[in-house]
Amino acid sequence: MSHLPFSPPVWALLVPAASALLLAFVRDWRRAAQINVAASFLSFCMALGLFAIPREEPGRYLLVDDLNTVFLVLNAFVGFTTSLFSAGYIPHEIASGRLTPRLLRFYHAMYQVLLFGMTLALFANNIGVLWVAVEMATVTTVLMVGIYRTPEAIEASWKYMMLSSVAIALALFGTTLTYVAARQALGEGTEAMRWSSLFKHAAELDPSLLNLAFLFVLLGYGTKVGLVPLHAWLPDAHAEGPTPISAVLSGLLLNVALYAVIRFKILLAGNSHVLSPGPLLIAMGLASVLFAAFMFYRRRDIKRLFGYSSIEHMGIITFAFGLGNPLANFAGLLHMALHSLTKSGIFFMVGYISQAKGTQKIADIRGLTESHPFLGWGLLAGTVAILGMPPFGLFLSEFLIVSSGFSTHPWVILLFLLGLLVAFSGLVLRISGMAFGRPTGRIEPIQVIPLPFWIHMLLVLAAGIFLPTVVVTCFRQTAQLIR
Amino acid sequence: MTLITALGCSAALLLISIASVLLRRFSGRNALVYAATLAVSLLSLACGIEALLVSPAGSPTLSLPLGVPWLHTHFRLDALSSLFLAIISWGGVSSSLFALGYGRHESSPERILPFFPLFLAGMIWVVLADDAYVFLFGWEIMSLASWALVVSHHREEENIRAGHLYLTMAAIGAFTLLLAFGLLASAGGGYLFSSIRASALSPRLAGAVLLLTTIGAGSKAGLFPLHAWLPLAHPAAPSHVSALMSGVMTKVAIYGFIRIVFDLLGPPSWEGSLPLLLLGGVTAVLGVLYALMQHDLKRLLAYHTVENIGIIFIGLGLALAFSANRIPWAAALSLTAALFHTINHSLFKGLLFLGSGSVLEATGEREMDKLGGLIHRMPGTTVAFLLGSVAISGLPPLNGFASEWLTFQAILVSPNLPQWALKFLIVAVGALLALSAALAAACFVKAFGVSFLGRPRTSAAAEARETDPWSLSALFANAFFCLLAGLFPGQVVNALGPVVQELAGQALPRQSLPFWEPMIPIAQNRSSYDAFLLFVLIAFAGLMIAGLVRGIGFRPIRRSPAWDCGYPDPSPATQYTSPSLAQPIRRVYASSLFGAREAVESSPPGDPRPARISVKMRDPAWEGLYLPIARIVSFLADRLNPMQFLTIRRYLLLVFLLLVFLLLLLSLWI
């Protein structure tokens, strides 16, 4: 064992695994929820512990560097707040009879399995393990999405299942190709699948196979990222699953898939003979932004609406990484972090709204700011943040993306801004219809746990006004890593 | 020191808005918030005036470790920013003073109180900004807060729609400005204004920046055809906010334009001034024509904002043309005219919107055709509104005329320009300006006459009450400054000296004190104007005549029913309404421009129903620009929407096709 037995990464893996096992046997859903929160908090602490201890050499199984530290801390944090939110969310579901205690037992266990899978995917020092972990996370989310057993839910998870299975297959082929490409340089065996050694010898890998490999990896993991035209599963999965899962999907799983793509991009960047993946990323990002922008206008379901918004923002981030200059990478990372905070925050609000109104139909939701001031203004605040307006942080990241890319790719940036503009108008159209106007439907207040939302919003707000130097340096090093 | 104080003021405004949220339960918070805003704005007004008049030389800078990590945020208070700081602060003072009374009648103050100070703070940040990030930050905050205020009366559907259009246009403006800054920064300077100034742009890029800035700032200022949101959004907000939006926010847009084009962009090319002049003239005339067609008082005022923005842009275009041809004194003249008109417009448009606010409060009506006879019910408001009307119509001796006079003088030095295109265009623009001035007078004969004179058309108008002293004091404060600026234009020109010096490299000759000396922009024998003595003389003549009349033999006045050519008619419905007053002008101008068509439907004989006349009009901006865009967007949305409803197999087909496509690409590539 090359790593200390008590190193935080190990614990960050052990905690969710163990608690998943534990939760599988807890009958009382209230206690289960508490355990869930506690476990998530614990793993968040572990993630923070990564900063406490000195960075150790990449082990045989685990790899810890700036990149996945950023992702992991973010994941653990959002996982924690989301578990908090779901603790406040499920009582309504029990009350409304949409979920049964039996299902909840399954739900909580799966929640931790999901966290475990994502943590493993982030830490894995092996492209094969990465692949297995992502698949595990996907399967768990598939099960969670279908948990309501309504025809829509089943259809959504079925679609999710099929699409992601194919994607997984493609990703695996890409992985195999990478191995074959590396085998010459690194010899046979695990060495040729290990991130650390792959990066070290990136220049010696077979470039032509790497091209092919990246293509398959991009399609495979890109499906999970939700890039157009591979996005089809995303809106429905967001719309039909329980809202905490929507939050986790948007806030975490997409990031993990993106993480995989970024890793491979780094790998390619290390080799001077391969085709640059930048244009491909830019194209897909642009396509996602433009497509999602136009899809806003005909949406009738609030959660699906924000699912499309996630597609848009994943497009923005991919676009940023496609631009590829350090500033853009920095902006992309920042945007990713802030997006998962904001979007999960929005989903907290949306969850409560759909519970308060008893519907997800946009047409049936009006005048929230009057009937449920907290929900209404919260939704507005989240929307303003996601639209990239100050004082929230996404303004900063979009500012940086545009300004860093404009001198090199003026026309592309123009298209990009066009997409942002169309998306802006569409989202404002939908949201202002819900937040304002004469209230309709149920107006009795519901009981909420506002804390997670506040935390997220405050963080995003703070990012827009002042970024602490530690974050900046961390992101900068990561951006350098991505190149 | 002044800069820090000004920033402190903006911070204080921020705190006020936060406090107003925290004090949700507290009953007296209305008065509290507005009083606090009033105090803070007074302080920042003092800062602006101090920086402009007392110590114009030094322009202090400050940088805080906020915002973009490695860039920080930079602030600067030079003459230009201090002038606009003063304008903004005065707007804050008068409208919060007004709101002290007016705000009491607000149905849901929690939708206004937090955003009102925030709005002011955002505008202050814009004018204090010394780098692109702060500028856009403040700009967006300004848009956001004003949007929240526009939709504050959220139960009316059209307010929501107006808000949507407004926010979209604001986004367009922000994006274009972002691109403009991107270009400016691409010259190598980065986002600091100082470094942007240092670096020079190629003419092509400079042209692009000018275009982008015109779109960005113009969409906020209400330049035709980007004005469409303005007449919808400004009236939708509560009146003291409308006053801010029309009187001040549009000026912040002007500031942005001046800052980028005259300060950051470096030496301009004369071609750039052509579109500006053209846009300015067209905006001026179309704005006032639109206004003439309105029957909603606040909307009419909003369209007049469009007109005045046009006038200001004419001045700016002239300044650009002159400075491009290295005629600094003429550039100085045009800039002075533009800035002077900016100040004036913020004064009288604030006054008029506040006046309309007190009318709205007293009668609950914005429709002029439901008003009338208010001169008897609310004398104070009437006097103030009358002064405002005279001022905005550009009639001596008030301030509107002074600035338009200066603009005319600037137009009359156009023979010094070498380019024929400019010579011709400027004369044509001058004609347009004259036309717009005359039409403005006509429009305010209508606005004031229909709503304040005549006989009340509804019981609401008949029972109107004079507004509270707070609102009145705000009205009269504005009116007083209108009169002051009108009577002593020379002093205003002096005050603008440092700003113009900074931008045009030369200021107008210093206007000589004492205050009764005439204003001489260029030379004694060329043109001069002395409002004060003129005013005194007119007053004297009027009094003399009155005295003379008494001398001849004074007979007491007798009251009797109106003569009306022997058709005495009790019903106030027979009075001219706003559409009927505008009818001749509509026939002359609108039939071609707006395709105005009158349709008379008279009921068949024996049918008691009255015959009615209806007017149909097309809006060229909407028909030409907005509706097509909306159609395109919705077309694409419809075409793409089925992507949500494909079968799994089809989705997989998409993946499959993409894969094959990329494989083909790869195989062809290598």
Next chain:
Amino acid sequence: MDLVRPTLVQAAQMVLVLLLAPGLTGSVRKLKARLLGRQGPSIVQPYRDLWRLFRKSPVLAGNASWLFRVVPYLVFAFIWLATALVPTFCLGLPFGPWADLIAITAMIGTARFFLALSALDVGTSFGGIGASREVMIASLAEPAMLLVVFTLALVAGSTELSAITAFLLSPSAGLRVSMALALAALLLIALAENSRLPIDNPATHLELTMVHEAMILEYSGRHLALLEWAASLKLLLYFSLIGTIFVPWGLAKPGSSLTAYLAGGSFYLLKIGTGAIALAIFETGLAKMRLFRIPDFLGAALMLGLLATLLRFVSGSL
């Protein structure tokens, strides 16, 4: 420099125009009547009317406001001042620098603005007719007037009336096409502004055709007197404007001898007289045109003005 004489001159001019104006109106009426073969009222009739009206007690509509009573004085003061600022028999009036030609135009505009408001004050339909038509006419006449001003200013390099006249007197000012066009435009404008035929018929009380008369319909007594007087002053203003600019000869230089002033005065009377005759002949030759033909009429003025201004550019020598 002595302030006494210029002030005296200025005062003299103010009084002169005040006294001359009704006479002008009267003489035009007389001439028209003669041209129509009627005896016609005597030239001094307007003075008699004014005197009579001043001594009558005014009758106000029940709901007339303070504005209604103030406006006559306001209008009168503005028009009187404007008239006093136009050189009649001598140059270099001390009030000259206070208001250039643009300001004078604007002062007339102010007077019109308040008159139109007073027309709306009582709230009768005829007032509305008058006001709406008046502003429509003004919306065309004022730009035309300003274009004429542009032409003059571009020719003479100044908007000061005295300076313009001085330049036109100077040998450097040749004969110019643009000036001719400007003159034509100015004539049309003058007809419109003074509500003469064919725009409006000052003698009419046929309700549906009147413009100016409709506005002052509710006035009586001294108020009406002031308004009538102001109207005739305005007519005189345009006469002297045309006289000063286009027939600048015979104007006394500033600070010249009394005889020169007298000569200037006589010249001035001569100009006015010829103008009156011309106007009378012109008016008898015409019938009033329909309201919505007026835009064409004034549009012609506008075009002439624009053409004049542009020609100024095309051929500075002409």
Next chain:
Amino acid sequence: MNTIGFDVAHLLSGSLVLVSFILLYQDRVFALLHMFTFHALVLSFSVAWQAFVQDAPHLYITAAIALIFKALLIPIVLRRIVVQLRIHQVLETVGGIGPTMLAGMALVALSLVVTLRTTHAGDRLSREDLAFALAVILLGMLMIVTRRNAISQIIGFMSLENGLILAAAGAKGMPLVVEISVAFAVLIAFIVIGIFLFRIRERFDTVDTLVVERFRGERR
């Protein structure tokens, strides 16, 4: 690398491609099932052969999984599903068999071009394997997107995944092949069980995905 080993491997993977074609050709459910069984058999042979030539014993496990799970278990289960859910016997295809076959040809050509032109460095065996594996994968996808019926889609997916296993086994010395094949087994089990788990039989009369899609989130 002795030439015999190469030839046999070549033969086996080539025949896998061939079987994929035959799968593509089927239009009867049971025939399809049988043919898939054969497909799985060929796969297990070729994996076993790889295990033999690379003397990597762990690959035998993969071969066994392929044999037991894919060649026996799955077909049986599917057959039961077909019987229980009374799926009509004819598989309706999109755009007919003929064009599909042509497309398949093109795909094989493409995969050969891509792989062979790009792998100038990789040793021949794995290169060939990659080419054939890619062909099988593409054919599997083609099958998924040209079949309307869930059963055949599943079979298409499984043939695709056979191609993956082939590639993984062919990649000399690639670790985790076993784990991966297990993972895939799990995945497929999920899909197959999914048909039951999601109670598709109860809710819809058939698993024709078109019918599933009637419950699309936002109905038009």
